[in-house]
Amino acid sequence: MKKYLLVVLLVTALSSPVLDGQEKYIQSPVTHVTVFRQGAQLSGDAVISVQPGTWDFVAGGLSPYIDPNSIQVRGEGDFMITGVAYRTNYLENPAESDAISTLRGKIKHLELKLEDEGTALEVLLERERFLKANYDVVANKSTITPEQFRALMELYGINMETVKNAILMKNRVIRSLKEEKGKLDQQLAGTLDRSKMPTGEIVVTVSGSKPANGRLKLSYVVMNAGWRPSYDIRVDDISDPAVIIYKADIWQSSGIEWKDVKISLSNAAPMTAGYLPKLNPWFVDFYQEYSLNEMVVTGYGTKARPARQEKSEEAVMMDLEASAPMPVTVTESNISFSFDINVPRTVSSGGKPETVELQRLTVPATYSYAVTPKLASMAYLMGYITDWDKYNLLPGESNIYFSNTFTGKGYINTAELTDTLPVSLGADNSITVKRDRRTDFTSQRLIGANRVETLSFLISVRNNKSKAVTVRLRDQMPLSQNSDITVEAAELSGGRHNSATGEVTWDLTIDPGRMKEVIFTYTVKYPKNRKVVLE
Known part of the structure; x- marks a missing residue:
C-alpha cells in the first residue's frame, strides 16, 4: 500500500510542469505617478531572474482598481514576454500604511x-x-x-x-x-x-532559453485619483503686478499608498485603451458671454442668474508670508502640458487632498474699478491679467488677497476665450455709488392699443480717494423675447449699449474728491391689456 501511494505521488509530481508556468512573486513598488485631472498612471519596475523555461512573475500588492486595458509591461533582458494578465487577490491585504x-x-x-x-x-x-x-x-x-x-x-x-x-x-x-x-x-x-480590501496582481509570463537577469517595467491606470488646480492671487497695490500662486490639490483612493514617489501633473486624459480612438462629428457655434445677470422681459417677470463671485462679509487680515514652492518643471507638448514635481512625495489613499504649490508667477496687470449699482452699491477693484494663456492656467477656485487682506473667493474661468483675464480684488468703500429713480421722468402712458412705460435713473459715482480712479459703470436694459414688446433706449449719457446682452457700459475717470453722474433712461412698449413686470 505504501509503495502504491509512493508511485502515485511520483507520477503526479512528474506530470506537473517543473519549468513551465511556475509563479514567482516579485515586488514592483510605485516609483512614478502621472496624475491626470481624472485618473492616474502608476509606474514601477522589478528585478527578475529568469531560468530556462516559462515562468509567471506576479507583481502583487497593487491597486485593486487597475484598468486591465491600460496595463503596459516592458522587459529588459535576454528573455521574451509571452503574456500579461490581471487578477484580483482576495486573500492578501496591502502592506500596513x-x-x-x-x-x-x-x-x-x-x-x-x-x-x-x-x-x-x-x-x-x-x-x-x-x-x-x-x-x-x-x-x-x-x-x-x-x-x-x-x-x-x-x-x-x-x-x-x-x-x-x-x-x-x-x-x-x-x-x-x-x-x-x-x-x-x-x-x-x-x-x-x-x-481591508483585495489587492491587484499583474501576472507577466516570461520564457527564456538560458539563465538571465533582467527587469520588468510596469505601468497601469487607476481612475479614482486626480488633481484640482487652485490659486492664490495677491496684489499689494494697484501700482504693482499681480502674483499668482498656482497650486494643485492631489487626491487618490487607489487602495495603496503612494510612498516617496515622483509625481507629474498633467492636463491630458489618460489613455486606457490599446486601440485607435474614433473621431466623432465636432460641431462649432458662436460663443456668447453674458457679463451682467441677464434680465429678459417675458410679459410676467424677470429672472436673474446668481453671481459667480463669492465675497466674504468681512475682510480678514492674512499673513503674506507663504512657504516656497516645490521644485517643479513644466513640460509642454502641443496642447497638453505637465508639471513635474522633482521632490518625491507621499500621498495616502483615502481621498484626502495633498496640496502642492506648483508655481509662483509675477504677471503684469492693469487695474480699474467696476460698479454695477443695479445689483450692488459697492465698487469692486478689478485686476486684468494680460497674456494669461502662456501661464498654463486651468479653471479653478481662487483665494483673493489685496493689501495683505483676504477679500474673498473667486473662480478663474479660462474657458471664456478672452485676451484678458479679469480678477475681482474685493470691494472698496472709498468709491460710493448711488442709483436713484428719477420719479419726474418715470411714467406710464397709453398710446392707442399700447402702453408705454418710461424708466429713468440717475447714477452717481463719487471718488473719495486721494488719487484719480478709472471706473467702469455697468447697467442693463431688458431684452424682449416677444414681438409685441419693444424696448428702446431714450438717454444713455454716452454709454455703450450691447443689443445682444442689453448691457450698457460707461467708462469714467473721476478726480480725487469728485463725483460724476450719468442719466439712464429707456422705454418699454407692450399691449395695454397685458402685464409686464419691470424693475
Whole structure:
C-alpha cells in the first residue's frame, strides 16, 4: 500500500510542469505617478531572474482598481514576454500604511502612560488606606489625651487632604488618557476597515532559453485619483503686478499608498485603451458671454442668474508670508502640458487632498474699478491679467488677497476665450455709488392699443480717494423675447449699449474728491391689456 501511494505521488509530481508556468512573486513598488485631472498612471519596475523555461512573475500588492486595458509591461533582458494578465487577490491585504503604523504607535504610547498613571493611583490609594487604618488604631486608644487627639486630627487632615487631591488629579489624567485612546481606537478601526480590501496582481509570463537577469517595467491606470488646480492671487497695490500662486490639490483612493514617489501633473486624459480612438462629428457655434445677470422681459417677470463671485462679509487680515514652492518643471507638448514635481512625495489613499504649490508667477496687470449699482452699491477693484494663456492656467477656485487682506473667493474661468483675464480684488468703500429713480421722468402712458412705460435713473459715482480712479459703470436694459414688446433706449449719457446682452457700459475717470453722474433712461412698449413686470 505504501509503495502504491509512493508511485502515485511520483507520477503526479512528474506530470506537473517543473519549468513551465511556475509563479514567482516579485515586488514592483510605485516609483512614478502621472496624475491626470481624472485618473492616474502608476509606474514601477522589478528585478527578475529568469531560468530556462516559462515562468509567471506576479507583481502583487497593487491597486485593486487597475484598468486591465491600460496595463503596459516592458522587459529588459535576454528573455521574451509571452503574456500579461490581471487578477484580483482576495486573500492578501496591502502592506500596513504609515498612517496605520503611526496610529498604532500613538495608541501604544497612551497604553504605557495609562499603566504608569494606574500604578501611581494604586500607590495613592494604598497610602489613603494606611492613613485611615492608623487613624482608627490611635483614635480608639483609651489612653489618648485631648492634646494628642487634636494633633492626630491635624496631622491626619493634612496628609489625607494631600492624598485625596493627588487621587483626584490622577483620576482626571487617567480619564483624559482613556478618552484620547478611545478616539484613536475608533480612528484606527475605521482606517483598518478601509484597508481591508483585495489587492491587484499583474501576472507577466516570461520564457527564456538560458539563465538571465533582467527587469520588468510596469505601468497601469487607476481612475479614482486626480488633481484640482487652485490659486492664490495677491496684489499689494494697484501700482504693482499681480502674483499668482498656482497650486494643485492631489487626491487618490487607489487602495495603496503612494510612498516617496515622483509625481507629474498633467492636463491630458489618460489613455486606457490599446486601440485607435474614433473621431466623432465636432460641431462649432458662436460663443456668447453674458457679463451682467441677464434680465429678459417675458410679459410676467424677470429672472436673474446668481453671481459667480463669492465675497466674504468681512475682510480678514492674512499673513503674506507663504512657504516656497516645490521644485517643479513644466513640460509642454502641443496642447497638453505637465508639471513635474522633482521632490518625491507621499500621498495616502483615502481621498484626502495633498496640496502642492506648483508655481509662483509675477504677471503684469492693469487695474480699474467696476460698479454695477443695479445689483450692488459697492465698487469692486478689478485686476486684468494680460497674456494669461502662456501661464498654463486651468479653471479653478481662487483665494483673493489685496493689501495683505483676504477679500474673498473667486473662480478663474479660462474657458471664456478672452485676451484678458479679469480678477475681482474685493470691494472698496472709498468709491460710493448711488442709483436713484428719477420719479419726474418715470411714467406710464397709453398710446392707442399700447402702453408705454418710461424708466429713468440717475447714477452717481463719487471718488473719495486721494488719487484719480478709472471706473467702469455697468447697467442693463431688458431684452424682449416677444414681438409685441419693444424696448428702446431714450438717454444713455454716452454709454455703450450691447443689443445682444442689453448691457450698457460707461467708462469714467473721476478726480480725487469728485463725483460724476450719468442719466439712464429707456422705454418699454407692450399691449395695454397685458402685464409686464419691470424693475
